[in-house]
Amino acid sequence: MTDMDIDVIVEDYLERLDTALAQLEPHRRRELLEEVTEHITEARAELRDQTSSSILTLLENLGSPEEIAAAAGTVSMPVGPTSSAVRSGSRKSITIALLLLGGFVFVVGWFVGVFMLWTSDLWRIRDKVLGTLLIPGGLLFPIWYAVGPGGSVFGSSCVQNIPAGGTPAKGCASSIPPSWGGIGLLVIAVIVPVIVAIHLKRTYQTGEATS
């Protein structure tokens, strides 16, 4: 066993640690890497024989890169390991995305979102009710209403209001005022689900800080 082989083992370990720490802020990541590197240097200086097995024991005592990264990640979360926090974090995002946009996935997507909302313990009951009722289908209906074939604000209402004998262009122009109400509804129907989505995201985050 040469010094070079040992260096490779150490370098490999530090590289794994660097990767495992990818989610930390850059300055903390750099500091932790430096500190662990210094630790290894000190520990190696104390080794009587520099063999690969003694280096591996040294690294084993130090703990796996993933273990160190988990300890770094639990910093602001006293409960549960990082991996589960990350999982619930992505679950949260997926749930909110499905509530907003799931309707476009054959409508079923929205129901999956509702199911995930109710089976999660990230939200309180009233937030779950809010997320379900405002507005069923998320952005599906307002967008379908705006651009879809079914009674669009900009489409059929215009055609229906053409007065007999009038030119289509004029008829269309005169039909725009009644559709302003439709546009208003449309704006509300877009804004409400977005506000609820933002609320769901925030509620989760404050819950995390207190848990």
Added chain:
Amino acid sequence: MLYMVPGSTSKQLSQMRRGAIEYCVLALLSSGEQYGFEMAKALAEADGLVTSEGTLYPLLSRLREEGLVKTTWRESSQGPPRRYYRLTSDGRVALEAFVVQWTRFRDSVDGLLKTGRTK
């Protein structure tokens, strides 16, 4: 708490350990500054406290962010300069407060556990 299964007991113990360990690190520094390797060895020698030495560094990082510990560089007799850790005045106050609370807590728990056993 009869309903408790061993799995949740070990989870609770690990949470308690995690809570106490920060203060063990502060206590290591109460008699003066130390460098990381030295502290890691002392922590690892304490039975049942940490499973691996390396988890000391994320802990130190958190204590530093909280302003309880700070780092200084010192020349060492052999090799490159070493990073030393020491308590800030906030760190000292936090440690003293913990020691008072911990002693009360430990005595109460010990007392109750003992009466439970003698019955």
